Amino acid sequence: MKLADHGPQSRAEFLERLKHIGAERYHDRHPFHKRLHGGECSPDEVRAWVVNRWYYQSRIPMKDAAFMSRVEDPQLRRVWRSRIEDHDGGTDEGGGIRRWLALAEAVGLDPAYVASGAGVMPATRFAVDAYVRFVRDMPLLDAVAASLTEMFAPKIHAERIEGLLKHYDFADDSSLSYFRNRLNEASKDVEFGLNYVLDRADTLEKQDAAAAALTFKTDVLWAQLDALWHGYVEGAIAPGAWRPGEGLAIRSPELAEVP
Numbered sequence: 001m002k003l004a005d006h007g008p009q010s011r012a013e014f015l016e017r018l019k020h021i022g023a024e025r026y027h028d029r030h031p032f033h034k035r036l037h038g039g040e041c042s043p044d045e046v047r048a049w050v051v052n053r054w055y056y057q058s059r060i061p062m063k064d065a066a067f068m069s070r071v072e073d074p075q076l077r078r079v080w081r082s083r084i085e086d087h088d089g090g091t092d093e094g095g096g097i098r099r100w101l102a103l104a105e106a107v108g109l110d111p112a113y114v115a116s117g118a119g120v121m122p123a124t125r126f127a128v129d130a131y132v133r134f135v136r137d138m139p140l141l142d143a144v145a146a147s148l149t150e151m152f153a154p155k156i157h158a159e160r161i162e163g164l165l166k167h168y169d170f171a172d173d174s175s176l177s178y179f180r181n182r183l184n185e186a187s188k189d190v191e192f193g194l195n196y197v198l199d200r201a202d203t204l205e206k207q208d209a210a211a212a213a214l215t216f217k218t219d220v221l222w223a224q225l226d227a228l229w230h231g232y233v234e235g236a237i238a239p240g241a242w243r244p245g246e247g248l249a250i251r252s253p254e255l256a257e258v259p
Contacts, residue, residue: 008204015198017211018145022152025218028159030225032233037159039167043108044244046168048232050104051242052224055120056128057100057178061087066136067143079192086185096185099178106175110249119242123227131220138213145197145210146217150186157182 009017027033035041036049061084068084071077089095094102101111113119135143157179164171173180201207231237 006204008202008207011198014201014207015194017207018148018194018197018214019151021211021214021218022149025215025222026149026152026156027218027221027225028152028156030222030229032225032229033156035233037163039163045228045232046170047107047109047244048242049228050100050107050109051114051119051247052121052124052228054100054104054114055117055124056224057087057097058115058117059128059132061097063132063135066132067140070136070140083189086181096178096181099181103175103178105249106170106172108170108249110247113247119240119247121227121231121238121241123230123238124224127220127223127227131217134213134216139209141197141200141206142209142213144193145201145213147193148190148197148214149217149221150190151194153186154183157186 008014032049036046041049064080064083064087068077068080071080085095087096089098101115104111104114117125131146134146138146161176161179164176197210201210227238231241237243
């Protein structure tokens with residue numbers, strides 16, 4: 001009998017299926033993250049990560065705006081709107097994007113250079129743009145399911161804060177404020193997004209599509225770290241990507257390990 005001939009998984013079974021995707025495929029398992037959190041990254045590897053991760057951060061509110069442009073339910077738009085506010089902030093106060101640029105400055109980069117996106121690797125750009133297109137074009141259920149990597153984010157943020165504070169002298173409350181804020185923001189978004197998916201994935205076909213969407217998003221995150229490893233650990237920097245010495249602030253602090 002074909003799998004499609006079976007009925008849907010129970011809510012509990014489907015939830016476990018989604019969690020299993022994170023346990024197997026989330027990018028906290030990637031060797032670059034282990035290298036970063038363990039204090040093994042060179043100063044330029046840290047800078048390369050900040051430059052490239054910026055592109056992903058900058059596109060999150062754009063993908064959420066693309067999602068909202070298709071939503072006819074005002075209540076769903078009201079709930080989803082906070083995601084844009086979390087990253088863009090208000091007119092005067094900073095959101096996640098500004099906090100990321102504070103991190104860029106702390107590691108010795110010129111925030112204006114980072115914000116320009118000039119040094120982003122082709123693979124990073126390709127993966128992130130594919131995610132924005134996915135959210136813009138796929139069914140709403142799939143788009144929301146792709147966001148559920150947020151279920152696994154608090155763990156990686158907590159590990160990152162601990163690891164960076166332990167091993168790098170640029171790390172302090174100010175430079176790591178992005179991650180501290182996401183510990184609370186992500187949990188709020190997860191609760192809504194997860195219930196949305198569990199409530200609406202009421203057939204096996206929809207559950208399969210939602211699981212595939214979450215798997216796709218883990219691939220987007222993993223691919224970015226593959227590119228960083230290839231470019232900056234193995235030394236095969238792509239044409240047009242950031243190179244050590246570029247985009248530095250006038251005074252570039254050393255990123256030595258804390259004794």
